[in-house]
Amino acid sequence: MNADTMSLFQDRRLAVRVAVVAAVFSLIVVGLLITNYVKRTVSDAERTARLDAMKIVLARAPGNQELITEIRELDLTVRQNMIRRLDYSRKGAWFLLVSLVVLVAGLKWQSSLDKKPPAPQPTVQTSDRQSSLAAWSRRCVGVSVLVFLSAALLLGISPRIDFEQTGPAVSPYPSPEEINRNWPYFRGPGGAGRSAHKNVPTSFDPNTGKGILWKSPVPLLAFNSPVVWEDRVFLSGADVNDRQVYCYDGSSGRLLWTGDVPALPSPSPSEEEIEPMEDTGFAAPTMATDGRRVYAIFATGDIAAFDFNGRRVWARNLGTPENTYGYASSLTMYQSLVLVQYDQATPEDERSKFIALNTFTGRTVWDANRPVGNSWTSPVVVNVADKPQLLTVADPWAIAYNPADGSEIWRADCVGGEVASSPIDANGLVLVIKPYETIVAIKPDGSGDVTKTHIAWNVEADAPDICSPVSDGEFVFLLTTEGVIYCHKVADGALVWEKDLEASFYASPSIVGDYLYLVSSKGVMFVIEIGNEIKELSRSKLDEKSYASPAFVDGRIYIRGDKHLYCITNMD
Amino acid sequence: MPESKDKVTRRGFLREGLWGTSLAALGAAVGFFSAKGSKADTVWQIDPNKCTQCGNCATYCVLAESAVKCVHAYAVCGYCNICFGYFGAEPSDINTGAENQLCPTGAIKRTYVEDPYYEYTVDEKLCNGCGKCVKGCNTFGNGSLFLQVRHDRCVNCNECSIAVACPSDAFKRVSADKPYLLKGTDDTQ
């Protein structure tokens, strides 16, 4: 090196200047990078949120050209910004790196010029110093060991979730005992319309108010039945615009929360607006609950799950159902599955399916195509020889599936017409209704097409077109819409007695203990003692109409009128 | 001092012994792993059958622009007019307008082939790996769009940050000889 460069290298001021310039430059670049980062996370995020909101508005009013142009412009800005910012931060990182390198180089240069000759301390190592140094080192190591030990212990004893312990109520779904104690789906546990509780009231007096614990208004009219879990009663209601789920406190009748189900995009939208028959409404299907969440489905195909605090856990649309009178099949459940009977159109259209959704997430676990047309029956899950069977009925087949995976167990060709009566099991037989024509008993231990082999009896009867049958194992009761109740024997289907109650019925009959409970459309609750001849026990009248089947739990009956939800309790 | 000399020898012997043992252990390790080890490096890849399109691939990569991109298996694609990976939930119209697209960066290009088939291609320079198109295609379509780690971008970290964040355990180490798990081939079997 010649003398000039040597002296340049020795110039300390130059070294300092280089370092200072590099430091300032680095700070500027850092500042710019931070601004870029902030812009990316704040203003770009805000623009993206605005864009999403505009897209939702556009979905409601498609074809709005102004809005479309606005969206396109904003979208372009967002995309350009995204790329620009990425580029900027990448370039900025390189600039920062280079300037930091220059900074470090400058500082090292300066420090190499500042090097002083070594000047050892005047003190000399003595043995005292050495042993005290050793002692302090030991103490320090001891302290750090204590620190680590206590940190480990503190972290270790902090509360944690121990999945290894077998505790109560860890199951993702309720036990059969819990299900039987409550009224979790349409027609109660097993969809049989039966309750095992012993102290259900048998009458009430609306004039004096005796027996009516409370009555609470229901905001939106609908025809689904109440479902009950412990002290919570659930209903749904809907009209053409809204779909809602209501939760009432069973003891006080207070409306605890209302859950809204939004209009969700359908994977198979229909061209026309959905217009269910007035007698069906938008919320004909009854809800289902497993004690952890409640599930509700509506005529639009929207199905949602809410937890017991009212928070919507999931919601989706299964595709708009094509159904002449309006979708009405209620939900039922099996373990961690919500079971949806989605019958549509005609058998030739091949659109009917059975769908099982996971209760936690709403995702489809299995679905099965059904060779049937639209129906208004509800599925039920029963136990046959300790194995579960999912029973479904629609024109022309009665089909039983394995609810865990949707595989077909048996099917029988014995149904026809527009069927709304759900199947039941009675004393080991499956009873199926063909409206106006017959009642059929099927032996459920077959497999495949059992039309020719497993039909126990097929008896002509004035079978109902709406109400489902109910049985105590010995007798099965059919209730027609016009008000005639028929009692047949389960063993062979023979008619035992009949009676015209001179009322009209939409709610299905139920059996609690030794009594048959019927609720007429005018709101009269008939309680009839079961036996070889009819014996009416009582009639109690609500002062409003009722179309939904009641729910029976320990010591209470919940009846839904067209305006209120009633809680009936014992009059003592 | 004779004592210290003995000590030195003993310590020296111990040191020599430990040295020899360490060297032998390292040699054994090399031998063991050379026999078991692979000649090729391992790289990270997504198993498209396990992926649940959660969106973490776009945000958890250590690189500013994620190394995960959407990839199209053309042999599996249905070339549909209404592509569920291209169009959003409720498109205003079936055209390439920005308001109809699902992709937030406009990385999918829709080109007309013949009636009624359209071809959909992914521009990797624009794709950010968010997986929205993959979700749409897998839920309603054939599932021909899927996410893959692109090895011209991936830095091959020893522990992939996306793999740590993946909720469905879809990331696995594969040999660098076969670095892709493509749909519509035997790779995903």
Place this chain on the structure above:
Amino acid sequence: MIRLSYTTIIIAFLFCVSAPVWSVEAFPPPEFENPHPLPETMTPQPRQDVYEYVDVAVLLAALAVSSYLVLSKRSRRWIFVLMIFCLVYFGFWREGCVCPIGSIQNVTLAIFDSSYVIPVTTVAFFVLPLVFTLFFGRTFCAAVCPLGAIQDLVLLRPLSVPKWLEGALRLCAYVYLAAAVLFAATGSAFVICRYDPFVSFFRLSGSLNILVFGFCLLLIGIFVGRPYCRFLCPYGVILRQLSRLSKRRVTITPDECIKCRLCEDSCPFGAIKQPTAEWPAADYKRNKRTLAIMLVLLPVLVLLGGWAGLTLGPAASRVHETVRLAERIYAEDAGLVEGTTDASDAFRATGTAPTALYSEASVIRGNIKFGSALAGAFVALVAGLKLIALSRRWQTQDYEADRAGCVACGRCFEYCPKEHVRLGEKEQGAVNER
């Protein structure tokens, strides 16, 4: 012919009828009227294998050159140059991955998980620096390790860490090593990689937290020499022990120490051992008693450490994603938490019974508990041995580099007058030759 087509029709009909059952391909492949070639799915290949072997070769060369520079040439300037090269190559060019520090985890995983096949190049990255250390001392740390290089570069105003604090701080590195081995062995995580402070500088991008952590370490590193190397690096503590056994070692003086004391303050890392004074007899006795106490304390400490590790085990097991998932599923089912996470959704979608998950997670938790107990015992053992070492009477005659702690940076060479003599001789020799 007719019969054949009849059969074909039946088969085709059955095909069509059964098609709805397959939910795999909802839409059939297109049938183009005009032939349209399907585009190819691009598959850009990763870095070719040969380059991995090139990396190993560069590592080997760098280690050899570094050893030569430290022990033979004894030139701080050239060590610096090599350090810059290795920082650029292994740091910024190769983006710091795979490094020998991280390879501890790969090797551990390969031992415990038979399904993980470790690439041979990674084994080389693990073994080569260890072998060179066995022969030449910590020449890897001097000029080859990019993490060490980046810290060495920012060291501008070295302050000395009090000697009594050093041993305690170094315990952190043993904890880090124990944790790294535990979590790698159980397949939970690669913690060294996850918390590597400098790799985000090398990649010029990364998580904000790690960037800030690295930046803070570098800020500290301006004043405290190589803080990561001395107090955190898990590979460093292995190198320390092997360096104690090395065949050749770094010396401050090229031949004989004249105890001129000029090198006393030359080491920014506190790795110079000073000559000790004779200990009086009274101290000797007291020292023997302390030593006896420490010897008895050792097994007590090990047991305590093992017990603490065992207690920490279940909490430590949460690092493993299967254990975390099991806890989440349990909490959701029991109603302890609201809502679901992506992970629990994905798990439930697979349809596996939670009991299978719980039993798998139990096994993992058991392994981690056991490993954690061992880790705790290990750290306690190290601490106990340190206490014993501190109770022994040690004697140093000359100014020498601490075999374990010296990172062979070569800063002390120019402080030694004997070194200047050697360089002068060289110059003299060169002059004579001319």
